[in-house]
Every structure is written in structure tokens, then in C-alpha cells.
Amino acid sequence: xxxxxxxxxxxxxxxxxxxxxxxxxxxxxxxxxxxxxxxxxxxxxxxxxxxxxxxxxxxxxxxxxxxxxxxxxxxxxxxxxxxxxxxxxxxxxxxxxxxxxxxxxxxxxxxxxxxxxxxxxxxxxxxxxxxxxxxxxxxxxxxxxxxxxxxxxxxxxxxxxxxxxxxxxxxxxxxxxxxxxxxxxxxxxxxxxxxxxxxxxxxxxxxxxxxxxxxxxxxxxxxxxxxxxxxxxxxxxxxxxxxxxxxxxxxxxxxxxxxxxxxxxxxxxxxxxxxxxxxxxxxxxxxxxxxxxxxxxxx
Amino acid sequence: xxxxxxxxxxxxxxxxxxxxxxxxxxxxxxxxxxxxxxxxxxxxxxxxxxxxxxxxxxxxxxxxxxxxxxxxxxxxxxxxxxxxxxxxxxxxxxxxxxxxxxxxxxxxxxxxxxxxxxxxxxxxxxxxxxxxxxxxxxxxxxxxxxxxxxxxxxxxxxxxxxxxxxxxxxxxxxxxxxxxxxxxxxxxxxxxxxxxxxxxxxx
Numbered sequence: 001x002x003x004x005x006x007x008x009x010x011x012x013x014x015x016x017x018x019x020x021x022x023x024x025x026x027x028x029x030x031x032x033x034x035x036x037x038x039x040x041x042x043x044x045x046x047x048x049x050x051x052x053x054x055x056x057x058x059x060x061x062x063x064x065x066x067x068x069x070x071x072x073x074x075x076x077x078x079x080x081x082x083x084x085x086x087x088x089x090x091x092x093x094x095x096x097x098x099x100x101x102x103x104x105x106x107x108x109x110x111x112x113x114x115x116x117x118x119x120x121x122x123x124x125x126x127x128x129x130x131x132x133x134x135x136x137x138x139x140x141x142x143x144x145x146x147x148x149x150x151x152x153x154x155x156x157x158x159x160x161x162x163x164x165x166x167x168x169x170x171x172x173x174x175x176x177x178x179x180x181x182x183x184x185x186x187x188x189x190x191x192x193x194x195x196x197x198x199x200x201x202x203x204x205x206x207x208x209x210x211x212x213x214x215x216x217x218x219x220x221x222x223x224x225x226x227x228x229x230x231x232x233x234x235x236x237x238x239x240x241x242x243x244x245x246x247x248x249x250x251x252x253x254x255x256x257x258x259x260x261x262x263x264x265x266x267x268x269x270x271x272x273x274x275x276x277x278x279x280x281x282x283x284x285x286x287x288x289x290x291x292x293x294x295x296x297x298x299x
Numbered sequence: 300x301x302x303x304x305x306x307x308x309x310x311x312x313x314x315x316x317x318x319x320x321x322x323x324x325x326x327x328x329x330x331x332x333x334x335x336x337x338x339x340x341x342x343x344x345x346x347x348x349x350x351x352x353x354x355x356x357x358x359x360x361x362x363x364x365x366x367x368x369x370x371x372x373x374x375x376x377x378x379x380x381x382x383x384x385x386x387x388x389x390x391x392x393x394x395x396x397x398x399x400x401x402x403x404x405x406x407x408x409x410x411x412x413x414x415x416x417x418x419x420x421x422x423x424x425x426x427x428x429x430x431x432x433x434x435x436x437x438x439x440x441x442x443x444x445x446x447x448x449x450x451x452x453x454x455x456x457x458x459x460x461x462x463x464x465x466x467x468x469x470x471x472x473x474x475x476x477x478x479x480x481x482x483x484x485x486x487x488x489x490x491x492x493x494x495x496x497x498x499x500x501x502x
């Protein structure tokens with residue numbers, strides 16, 4: 001298969017020393033195997049995520065994402081914009097949709113962009129990396145690269161909110177998306193299609209501002225994984241990953257639970273299955289170690 | 300404002316004019332699916348369903364001073380389930396933005412405070428500085444509580460440092476966009492255009 005190229009929007013949390021830098025490392029490893037070239041959008045900025053609305057109104061928020069689109073159009077013309085972060089993808093796609101639906105908003109956005117010497121057309125596609133995997137490759141093709149099947153590992157596919165709603169992936173349902181389970185199976189692991197918390201909210205940004213309310217939801221997400229016999233949880237979202245991983249000790253202290261559930265990115269699973277080292281799969285980025293994956297990676 | 304009082308309250312008109320996606324409010328048919336779908340539903344002073352009715356009933360202060368909208372986690376459950384396809388998440392965000400602009404947002408609501416810190420943080424360099432954002436969050440209720448929170452969060456911070464998912468280097472400089480002056484000028488213009496479009500309404 002020929003090399004595939006995309007205009008890549010990595011997002012703030014994927015940067016060096018940031019909370020999902022491990023997501024970027026494993027994504028790069030996974031893409032190498034799949035012969036995907038990610039062309040980073042030069043000088044991209046923050047999309048303001050799902051919490052920027054309070055101080056940024058509609059137009060300032062649209063301008064943020066439109067600046068990234070304009071830079072992408074300049075540097076990587078005719079390439080789909082691909083994001084790995086759920087919030088990056090959602091904010092960019094939302095902006096793209098509104099600019100194309102509302103001529104006035106498009107004109108105002110371009111008025112603002114002009115101040116930065118830019119112009120946006122918004123005529124490209126905005127896609128999540130998971131979409132690229134499912135639509136441009138397909139589960140069989142993804143599975144064909146597996147060198148070390150993740151045999152004997154039971155994995156709960158936690159899709160979460162923003163990779164799934166309001167846009168989701170074509171052909172998948174909002175209430176019961178199956179693509180993550182299919183990726184897990186394609187890597188030779190065992191998915192849990194009946195994992196009932198697969199699209200439950202983790203609190204998102206409110207995990208910071210309303211920790212108790214959010215941790216109550218996170219507790220449910222992890223508990224259901226244990227109840228279903230999961231060895232670990234896999235997710236496509238940096239906020240889901242962090243929220244479900246790092247608060248487990250606090251939840252244990254408050255609720256008397258004994259959670260120690262590894263939470264990994266699909267890209268880490270895929271990197272390990274594709275035969276990459278523990279470091280290239282970013283297993284050193286696990287706050288809760290994924291021992292079973294480490295064992296396979298060192299084989 | 301002019302308008303027919305028998306047709307709709309002026310607050311509905313105000314929301315339609317000034318709140319992002321506010322012109323959808325009158326499409327709500329009060330089915331309650333949004334209220335039942337919200338993951339933090341039981342923490343909302345007024346559910347979205349109720350807020351839509353309160354807007355139509357002219358309950359301006361009750362809506363705009365409420366902390367209800369600040370409970371939105373942006374999970375988009377309500378959006379995809381609404382039979383009338385109202386962009387409920389966006390309307391809640393829009394109401395929150397508008398209440399903040401008018402100075403009516405509840406000053407002590409933590410999400411309201413955090414959201415402001417987030418915006419300030421991202422616009423300072425064009426990209427989020429997670430370390431500074433975290434510290435600002437812990438100390439947003441003062442030094443005393445900040446130290447307590449920092450101690451409580453110590454182990455999480457250590458875990459992030461050990462896995463290189465947090466870096467003390469971010470304290471000094473950190474990531475940012477190169478064309479900061481263009482970035483700033485763009486945002487300034489966007490705010491100017493938006494401010495100019497806001498319509499005046501009597502409170």
C-alpha cells in the first residue's frame with residue numbers, strides 16, 4: 001500500500017513533557033508500521049478545548065481553530081487534517097462545520113485571521129486518527145501487521161464522549177460504538193463488547209474543577225471494567241486516559257476500593273502488537289504499569 | 300426592545316440575539332431526554348429542559364446567575380439524543396459565556412473559575428501550559444487551600460513527572476506559538492467583532 005499523508009494537529013497535551021506525550025510516541029510508532037506520514041501543521045495553536053467557552057465567545061474560539069486550518073491549507077494543501085486528541089478533533093471539526101454553514105461567520109473569521117496575515121477556506125476534511133484507521137485501513141489491514149498478538153489479554157474498550165459524540169465515526173452508533181472493540185480483537189486481544197461504561201463521561205475538564213463529582217463517575221468506569229473481567233482499559237482520548245488513570249489512588253482512599261487498572265491508548269496496544277519495544281510503545285508513560293504489555297514487548 | 304409582548308418574553312429575544320445557538324431555544328418540546336441523559340444531571344440546579352422553559356418564562360436572573368450551566372462536562376449526550384436536534388451543549392456553553400460577560404456568573408463556582416484560568420493560560424502563549432494551569436487551579440481559592448490541595452495532589456504530580464508527562468521546564472517559558480503577535484491581533488479582532496454585535500437589553 002502506498003504511503004498515506006495527513007496534515008497533523010498534535011495538540012497541547014501531546015507536546016514534550018505534557019500529559020499525553022506518551023500518546024504521541026505510540027502514535028508515531030503505530031504510523032511507522034502503517035506507512036502513515038504525519039505532516040505537523042506549522043505553528044499550530046490551542047483549540048481552547050471544551051472549556052475555553054467561558055472567556056472565549058464563539059468567534060474567538062472559531063478563530064483559534066480556523067488559524068490552524070489556514071496554516072494547514074498553506075503548508076499541507078489537499079491533505080485531511082488529522083487529530084489524535086478528542087477535544088482537538090471536536091473543536092476543529094465543529095469550527096469547520098460552522099464556517100461552511102454560516103457565510104457571515106466565515107467572513108468574520110477571515111476578518112480576524114487577516115490580522116495574522118491568514119485566510120481560511122475550510123475545504124478539507126477534519127478527521128480523528130481512529131477514523132483514519134477504521135476508514136482508510138480497516139480492521140483486517142490493521143490486523144495484518146500484527147507480529148505479537150496480544151493473546152490472553154482482556155481489554156475493555158472505553159470510547160468515552162468526544163471521540164464518539166456529536167460526530168462519531170461513520171456507521172458507528174453513539175450508544176454502542178464497536179470500532180474500538182474491533183481494533184482490540186484485530187490485535188489478538190479479547191474485547192469486551194458488553195462493557196457497559198464504554199461511552200460514559202469521565203467528567204472531562206470538570207475532573208479538575210469538580211473532582212468529587214467526576215471521580216464518582218470514574219469509579220463506575222473502572223468498576224465496570226473489573227466486573228467484566230478486564231485486565232486493562234484502552235481508550236482513544238487523552239482526557240479519558242488521564243482521568244481514569246491518575247485518580248485511582250484517590251478513589252481507593254475515598255471509596256475503599258482496590259483499583260489498579262492500567263489505562264492504555266489504542267496506539268500503545270497497536271505498537272506492542274506490531275512488535276515495537278516498550279519505549280517506542282510508550283509503556284514507560286503508564287502511571288499504572290501495563291505489565292502484560294511489557295512482557296509481550298520484551299519477548 | 301420593540302417586539303410583541305404577547306408573543307414571547309424579552310428574555311427569549313435576548314437569548315436568541317446574544318447567546319451562541321440561542322435561536323434554537325424555542326424548538327425545545329420539553330420532553331426531558333436531556334435532563335435524563337446528563338451525566339451530572341442530579342447536580343444541576345436547573346436541568347437544560349428546565350432552563351429552556353425558564354428562558355421562555357422570562358426568568359432572566361434565575362437563569363443567568365445559576366451555576367447550572369457550569370455543570371456541563373461537554374459530553375454531548377444531550378445533543379445526540381435530543382429528538383428536536385437542539386445543540387444543547389452549545390446553548391449551555393453560550394449561556395455560561397453570556398452570563399460571564401454580563402458579570403452574572405456565580406463568582407465561586409469552580410468550573411467558572413477554572414474555565415477562565417484555562418483561557419488566560421492558552422492565550423498567554425498560544426498553547427496550554429499544563430503545569431502552570433495545574434498550579435493556578437490548586438491556588439485559585441487562596442494560598443491556604445492551595446497548599447492543602449497541592450499536598451493532596453502530590454502523588455499524582457510525582458506519577459506524571461516520573462512518566463515524563465509533566466515537566467518542570469514548563470515553569471520557565473514552555474511551549475507556545477511563534478507568531479504570537481499575529482495570534483494576539485487575530486483574537487483581539489475576533490473579540491471586537493463579537494462585542495460590536497451584542498445587542499443591548501434591559502435587565
